[in-house]
Amino acid sequence: MTSSALMDNYGPRSLSIAKGEGVWVWDDQGTRYLDALAGIAVCGLGHCHPAVSAAIQAQSQNLVHCSNLYNIAAQEQLAEKLRDISGMSNMFFGNSGAEANEAAIKLARLHGHSRGIDIPTVIVMENAFHGRTLATLTATGNRKVQAGFEPLVRGFVRAPFNDVSALEAIAKNNAAVAAVMVEPIQGEGGINIPDDNYLKNLRALCDANDWLLIFDEIQTGNGRTGSFFYYQQLGIEPDVVTLAKGLGNGMPIGACLARGKASALMKPGSHGSTFGGNPVACAAALATVNTIIEDKLCRRAADLGERLLQQFSEALADCDHVIDIRGRGLMIGIELAHPCAALVGQAAAAGLLINVTAEKVIRLLPPLVMTDEQTEQLVQTLVPLIKASTATD
Numbered sequence: 001m002t003s004s005a006l007m008d009n010y011g012p013r014s015l016s017i018a019k020g021e022g023v024w025v026w027d028d029q030g031t032r033y034l035d036a037l038a039g040i041a042v043c044g045l046g047h048c049h050p051a052v053s054a055a056i057q058a059q060s061q062n063l064v065h066c067s068n069l070y071n072i073a074a075q076e077q078l079a080e081k082l083r084d085i086s087g088m089s090n091m092f093f094g095n096s097g098a099e100a101n102e103a104a105i106k107l108a109r110l111h112g113h114s115r116g117i118d119i120p121t122v123i124v125m126e127n128a129f130h131g132r133t134l135a136t137l138t139a140t141g142n143r144k145v146q147a148g149f150e151p152l153v154r155g156f157v158r159a160p161f162n163d164v165s166a167l168e169a170i171a172k173n174n175a176a177v178a179a180v181m182v183e184p185i186q187g188e189g190g191i192n193i194p195d196d197n198y199l200k201n202l203r204a205l206c207d208a209n210d211w212l213l214i215f216d217e218i219q220t221g222n223g224r225t226g227s228f229f230y231y232q233q234l235g236i237e238p239d240v241v242t243l244a245k246g247l248g249n250g251m252p253i254g255a256c257l258a259r260g261k262a263s264a265l266m267k268p269g270s271h272g273s274t275f276g277g278n279p280v281a282c283a284a285a286l287a288t289v290n291t292i293i294e295d296k297l298c299r300r301a302a303d304l305g306e307r308l309l310q311q312f313s314e315a316l317a318d319c320d321h322v323i324d325i326r327g328r329g330l331m332i333g334i335e336l337a338h339p340c341a342a343l344v345g346q347a348a349a350a351g352l353l354i355n356v357t358a359e360k361v362i363r364l365l366p367p368l369v370m371t372d373e374q375t376e377q378l379v380q381t382l383v384p385l386i387k388a389s390t391a392t393d
């Protein structure tokens with residue numbers, strides 16, 4: 001039972017998770033589940049990874065908090081590590097994805113004002129998801145997320161995803177544009193992967209118009225799609241990229257990374273956070289990032305993802321209500337012809353945690369450390385449920 005002491009924003013929840021280890025979680029009744037969602041793309045190293053737990057423990061016994069009035073060694077080490085991996089030059093740490101995106105939107109506005117634009121505008125996409133703060137829910141392309149929270153924030157225009165010509169038309173007609181903000185693969189929107197050249201063309205369009213290109217890699221980042229950042233597979237670099245979710249393997253942390261003209265926009269006093277970049281979150285993130293790199297988990301995610309796509313494609317080839325099976329690395333969507341939210345409960349009853357997004361898309365975001373055997377178990381459990389799924393469930 002969900003306590004009435006909580007606000008109802010999440011609705012009632014039927015499972016109470018009491019313990020986690022690796023790809024497994026246990027509910028408060030002791031039932032074990034294979035977690036193919038990893039806390040919504042958060043626990044990439046699996047639950048309670050020893051290196052992360054050790055880093056949290058050591059840091060928490062030394063210093064939990066001191067504020068950003070002082071240098072924080074773990075924060076600086078994490079920033080330098082991410083700088084080396086990303087090709088970006090500097091970054092700001094917050095506590096969540098939405099906060100990372102807020103920082104990115106503020107960079108877009110600073111950039112616009114530096115160009116003499118009074119109301120700098122950010123182009124955002126249909127079906128995007130960028131968070132639940134007022135600016136990020138405005139950037140989100142889903143009316144359900146926005147409804148009831150009007151007035152929305154000024155300074156955003158919406159374009160269809162995966163359509164460069166729509167942005168070219170905006171470029172001709174709107175001189176106030178300062179940036180484009182886009183998830184390189186849409187997560188909540190249904191694991192929507194754009195055409196190969198779309199993001200490259202966006203890069204060129206941003207260069208031609210002096211717009212910042214902002215990639216929201218909050219879901220795609222941290223190794224999940226087969227490289228630490230998805231853009232590294234495309235041979236382009238954004239001006240700004242945001243991370244969160246898997247960065248701390250469960251400790252709340254978000255990051256907004258910038259390079260080039262975007263890297264010098266923040267000045268002392270421009271932005272801040274009491275908790276952002278706190279020692280424990282940064283120590284956890286540093287251990288997470290080091291483990292992703294040292295254990296070659298980006299490669300593992302790529303390999304496992306290819307295997308999962310192949311196995312699902314073979315096993316569901318004769319299933320007429322499967323419309324599409326798609327993904328990059330361990331960010332996988334299986335789209336059905338009918339709404340399939342009921343599959344979440346059916347899978348849990350079979351000992352598997354999954355998610356359904358955009359009503360009809362089964363979303364799999366398993367830990368990057370999943371073994372071959374666990375991968376097999378995921379397919380074996382899910383395939384019969386998908387085959388049996390009907391529009392009337």
Ligand SMILES: Cc1ncc(COP(=O)(O)O)c(C=O)c1O
Pocket residue numbers: 096097098099101129130131132183187188216217218219244245
């Ligand atoms: C692409 C993307 N951006 C931003 C967010 C918001 O992150 P948070 O919930 O940590 O604020 C999410 C969360 O699902 C996301 O998937």
